Amino acid sequence: MRLLLDTHVVLWWLMDDGMLAADVKEIIDTEAEVFISAASVWEIAIKQALGKLTGPSDLLDIVDRCGLVELPIRSRHAMEAGGLPLLHRDPFDRMLVAQARCEGLTLLSRDPQVQRYDVPLQAV
Secondary structure (H helix, E strand, O other): OOEEEOHHHHHHHHHOOOOOOHHHHHHHHHOOOEEEEHHHHHHHHHHHHOOOOOOOOOHHHHHHHHOOEEEOOOHHHHHHHHHOOOOOOOHHHHHHHHHHHHHOOEEEEOOOOHHHOOOOEEEO
16 A cells, blocks of 8 residues: 555654554554655644644654655646645645545545545545
8 A cells, every 4th residue: 555644644653652543653664655745744844833833843854764755746736636625625635635646645644624535545
């Protein structure tokens, strides 16, 4: 299974603070291809700049060390996100749904609004 992590899943996995069930953490740790979207990095950076999130300050280094695969935002992702029904108002989450759909990835998310989309999904 090729996975795309929702932003909250990225943070919970990196912090290893018990927010993710052990079996979900194991799936992330053992899958060959686990992606992090540029949208998640962007969202984390914005929340850090606003003081809504304190860490991690070295996110890009951690991503490199952990072997997560960076997923850039492409024009076809933007077109797909723009065409999604407005089930979710968060543009970052809509981008993740679009990327998962375009790239044939399974999105890991706890967000009930994201789960309303027609996208391969693993609820966490």
